[in-house]
Amino acid sequence: MSTVSGNLSDLLHVPRQLISTNELLTVLWRGLSDLVCDYVFYYPLVMAHVWMLGAILYYLAWERKEGDTVDDMPVMRAPAPGVSILVPCYNEADNIQETIEFLLQQRYPNFEILAINDGSRDETLSILNDLAKKRKELRVVNLASNQGKAMALQAGALLSRHEFLVCIDGDALLAPEAVSWMVRHFLKNPRVGAVTGNPRIRTRSTLLGKIQVGEFSAIVGLIKRAQRFYGRLFTVSGVIAAFRKSALHSVGYWSNDMVTEDIDISWKLQLKGWDIRFETNALCWVLMPETLRGLWKQRLRWSQGGAEVLLRYSRDILRWSARRMWPIYLECLLSILWSYLMVFVLSGWIVNQFVHPHYNIAELIPDWPGMLLSMTCLAQFAVSLAIDSRYEARIGGVSRYYYWMIWYPLVYWLNNVGTTVVGFMRALAKERGQRALWVTVDRGLGKK
Incomplete structure (x- = not known):
């Protein structure tokens, strides 16, 4: 891969009067294109090693000491602190009964369930009311109109009976041991304000579903492990997270004008x-x-929500007290820059191939660097799936999805580049204070 320094050193040996404007522009263009291509290539390569190293260190420091299976849950000393499980719902008639039935199987001695119906237009409310008549653990809160997930969560938090809150989506199935595993963090350290859980993919009937199984291990799970080891997390998982109510109260609860309330909180x-x-x-x-x-x-939606957070807290992040958030903030900025430069590289490659071959840009997929990036990607998936394998041991493990990961760069990198670019522009254009309402989302083609 050529470099800018080489082009400029050659240029210096030519008398200034013999250098034409077109030649100078050509050299500068080639130098800029090489610099951009280097960044586009090396950024994901470096970050993959940073995440792998952090995840391995996290595993060695904490994870491997926690028992061989998730069934080895911590023993809660009596009396166990009360937990309120919040389930915000919007048009969840197809899933809410299964979700509540799973919650009732929690192996935790003291919990209540608050289902918050956020103005659903289907049969969600009637299903919840029928379930509440049969089970005393369930209470139903009804919001007459769609107020957004953040408002539904805040209503549930204010009406809850307990200090510790566990929040899940209305289509999620919470493992019976999950509450016990999360509550222990609050009891060990009074400075813990939130605990994020470990989402696992249910929908695996298509290529996209299978790839997401690997993605949530190699990308989501790996990054969360690394960020936790390095000090700060970008976000809790909106589908499964626990909170200390006093911590929520100290920051004013969830913001109702942010597209992704989980990143914001x-x-x-x-x-x-x-x-x-x-x-x-x-x-x-x-x-x-x-x-x-x-x-x-x-x-x-994820990309826009992340960009909204970066823009809103750009001043707060500059304080010395927020210094432990600086690496997260910088990494987010660099990832956005990478996406825009990726668009530049793709556009330049298209111009070079089909429109104006005179302006040469570095090869889109270099030979040995491309092989190095591919091997690093496969190594990242191998490390993460090896760490994650015990969490799906009862359903055949996740290693069988490894060979599907060859499609990940093609499907998800291009998708993530596009959503990052568009999401950042949407965040810039959005008016502050505009309510973020809940919309029905794609839930997959099957539940295998």
Whole structure:
């Protein structure tokens, strides 16, 4: 791969009067294109090694000491602190009964369930009311109109009876041991404000579903382990997270004008000095999109939400007290820059191939660097799936999805580049204070 320095050194040996403007522009263009291509290539390569190293260190420091299976849950000393499980619902008639029935199987001695119906237009409310008549653990809160997930969560938190809250989505299945695993963090350290769980993919009937199984291990799970080891998490998982109510109260609860309330509350808590933990044994089985359209809409919302957080807290992050958040903030900025430069490289490659071959740009897929990047990607998936294998041992493990990961760069990198670019522009254009309402999302084609 050529470099800018080489082009400029050659240029210096030519008399200035013999250098034409076109030649100078050509050299500068080639130098800029090489610099951009180097960044586009080396950024994911470096970050993959950073995440792998952090995840391995996290595993060695904490994870391997926690028993051989998730069934080895911590013993809660009597009397166990009360826990309120919040389930915000919007048009969940197809899933809510299964979700509540799973919650009732929690192996925790003292809990209540608050289902918050956020103005659903289907039969969600009637199903919840029927379930509440049969089970005393369930209470139903009805919001007459769609107020958004953040408002539904806040209503549930204010009406809850207990200090510790566990929040899941209305289509998620929470493992029976999950509450016990998360509560232990609050009891061990009073500075813990939130605990994020470990989402597992239910929908695996298509190529996209199978790839997401690997993605949630190699990307989501690996990054969360690394970020936890390095000090701060970008976000809790919106589908499964636990909170200390007093911590939520200290930051004003969830913001109702942010597209992704989970990213926002994570930053608010950590900027206030609260700690966030990652509990790998708190499993929660979730539904994910299995169509390209559904995947685009989901990742676009995630990207816009992340950009909104970066813009809103850009001043707060500069304080010395927020210094432990600086690496997270910088990495987010670099990832956005990488996406825009990736668009530049792709556009330049197209121009070079089909429009104006005179302006040469570095090869889109270099020879040995491309092989190195491919091997690093496969190594990242291998490390993460090896660490994650015990969490799905009862259903055949996750190693069988390894060979599907060859499609990940093609499907997800291009999708993530597009959603990052569009999401950041949407975040810039959005008016502050605009209510973020809940919409029905793609839930996959099957539940295998």
